[in-house]
Amino acid sequence: MIQKIRLIGDKVLRKKAEPISPDNPKTKQVVQDLLDTLAVNEEFALAAPQIGHSCRIFVINPIWIEDEDKRTPMVFINPELLEYEGEQFMLEGCLSIPEIYEKVKRAQIVKFRSQDLHGKWKNYTIRELFARAAQHENDHLDGILFVDRISPIRRKLLHGKLKKMASTTKDGVNVG
Template identity: 35%
Template sequence: MKRPILLHPDPRLKKASAPVADLTDELRTLADDMLETMYDAPGIGLAAPQVGVLSRLIVLDCVKEEGELPQPMAMFNPEIVASSDETNVYEEGCLSIPEQFADVTRPKLVQVRWIDRDGNAQEQEMDGLWATCVQHEIDHLDGKLFIDYLGPMKRQLITRKAVKLKKERAREKA
C-alpha cells in the first residue's frame, strides 16, 4: 500500500527515530509499503519518518540501469560502523523535498550494520551511489535532511521553494 510522503518543512522530519526493539509483521508490512511508495515516487531510498513513522527503518534500491534486476533492501536499525576518509560528491534530492537538488559531500565507502526483515544481523560495505543513499536515509532517522549540509543561503532558498510547493499541493487537494 502506497503511503503519503511528508513534505519539508514538517516537524516530524526533524525528530530522531526510536530503535526497532522487535521485528513484527506490522513492521515488515511497513517496509513493503515503503518500498512500494519509494518505487512509485520514483526514488531510490525512503526512511520511515518520511511516511510519518518514527522508527529506525529504511528501504533502498539504487539499481537504476534499464534491464537490471531490482535489489530492494529493508534495513532495521541501520548504523554506519566505519567510513572512508575518501569522499564523493553526488547531487542529492529527497522525496520529502521534491524537485530540489544540491551537491552533498559524503564518505565514498561505508560499512553498514543492520537487521534484515528475517531478524538476521547483516553487515556490508557500500560504495558510490549505494553509500550516498544509505547515509542520506540514515540521516533521516536522526532528524537530518540533505539540505542541512548546505550553506544557510542555499538551505533557505530550497526551504522557501519547498514551502511554496507544499502550499500549491494543498490547494490542489482542496
C-alpha cells in the first residue's frame, strides 16, 4: 500500500532502525509498501523509516539502466556497508526534506552485503549513483539525514528553513 512519506521533524527519521528477519511477516509488508510508495514518487530510492517503520530495509530503483522496462526495484534487507573508496560530490535531495537540494560528499565505490527476501546474503561492489543512493538510504537506517552531511556554512544558511519545516511536521522536534 502507498504510505505517507515522513518528513523532517518526525522522530522516526532520527531513530536508529533495528535489524529485521526476512522471515518476519512484517518484512514482506514493509517491502511491498516501500515499492508501492516509491512507484508514485519521483525519487528513486526509499528507506523504511521514511514510511514510518524503524527497521533496516531500503529499496532502490536502478535508474542507471537506460531501458525503463528492464528496471526492477532492488530490495536490501539488513544492509551492512563494509568498505568505502574514493569520493564523489553531487547534489542530493530527499523525499523527507522537500525542495532542498545540496551537494554532499560520498564515497565513489562501496562494498556492502545485504539480505534478500529469502534471507540469502549477497555481496555487492557498487559505484557512482548506485553507491550514492546506498549511502543516503543506509544513513536513513541510522537516523542520519543528508543535511547532516553538508558543509557547516550551508547548514547554517538552511537552519531556519529546516527548523520551520520541522515545526510544521506532526510531532516535529529539533533540527540542526
